[in-house]
Amino acid sequence: MDPSFFTFIKNFNFLMFLLFTLMYSYRFVYMLIAFKMKKSKKINEDDVQLNKYAVIIAARNEEVVIGELIKSIKKQNYPRQYVDIFVVADNCTDKTSQVAREAGAIVRERFNKTFIGKGYALDFMFNIIEEEYKFKDYDGYFVFDADNVLEENYIAEMNKTLNQGYRVITSYRNSKNFGHNWISAGYSLWFMHEAEYLNHPRMILNSSCAISGTGFLVQADLIRDNGGWIHHLLTEDIEFSIHHIIKGEKIGYCKKAIFYDEQPVTFKQSWNQRLRWAKGFYQVFLxxxxxxxxxxxxxxxxxxxxxxxxxxxxxxxxxxxxxxxxNVSFYLTGLILEQKEIVDLTNQAILESIGSYYGLLYLVGFITTLTEWKTIYCSSWKKIGYTFTFPIFMFTYIPISIVALFKNVEWKPIAHTEVKTLDDIR
Incomplete structure (x- = not known):
């Protein structure tokens, strides 16, 4: 067997790893910046203007959890008269609307089996507010998922950031069920990393952050100028972010505004959700x-x-x-040609590549766990253990991304069952 073939296999895998590292090396710079500047810039409380907000919650069969979110909104350290809560019960077959209404929210029901997804539900509610209320009554709109729970100062902190001139603001996403298993921990570590080691340094560098599904604030003028919520791809959050970044908008981040949401705990749920995300990213890229x-x-x-x-x-x-x-093609070539050397070398190259990626991902998970230790609510041994499973969780994106390339993916709801108050979470 030609020795150059073996050299090619080794060089190919090294170049792929090098390309990956170079493309994302700026994120390690982000981490260094976040380390050096962990504290947020202080704001003069006397300069903070009180703004009026509408909280919009798109919910589908969320009767179990939506009550705790509404309670946490009502317990905010922010004047109650400046916050109205709107719930769109979207294609619900349970008591979501009844529970939300009894908890004190303004509820509207939506039934549409053709246009399915959070983006359509949000647009529906924005139209309701325009027709039945007044857009001008609100300075901004918060968007939450029904399973979220807010820290008491969430709205007050987001209001301070809005007063700094940002028209779109995202916040610190924590988890209600970090310690449930390796799947929920994998999600949670990534969202914490995204908050503190992507969005935080972006703010420091005066670059733009990105919203992530839930827990964000949009100035009313921006929604009004858009004509409602116009983003309906499978990942409407990243579509919204990129649409506005291209237009020159800078999305802000408020690290002191903390909320909690529930992560999937079964691989089937996780697969379906992340398959939608992967397909949505392809849609946005196209x-x-x-x-x-x-x-x-x-x-x-x-x-x-x-x-x-x-x-x-x-x-x-x-x-x-x-x-x-x-690498699989190399491996199959070795099998077909009955060349054990090719098979062995390909196996070695694959294992070395996996080891390199595992090391990078472990470093990300370990650093995030170390710096966010006090905000991760589970036992110490679980915190340590889940740093080792975090790379495995991230590796499962590979088959998901491959399937998403070829499969037609539709939005599917994720069942939420974790009913927790702030005290329960802590």
């Missing part, structure tokens, strides 16, 4: 990728933000998928 890359060179928006978002929606997993496909 719709905005060309424009986003163009803005990196010729646009008037923040060019680094455009690069950052390009790296976000052009999944790094595609590189991993390409590497895997090439």
């Amino acid at each position: 719709k905005y990728g060309k424009n986003l890359v163009g803005q990196m060179f010729l646009g008037k928006c923040n060019k680094f933000s455009c690069y950052d978002m390009t790296m976000t929606i052009m999944p790094a997993l595609l590189i991993s998928c390409l590497s895997m496909l090439i």
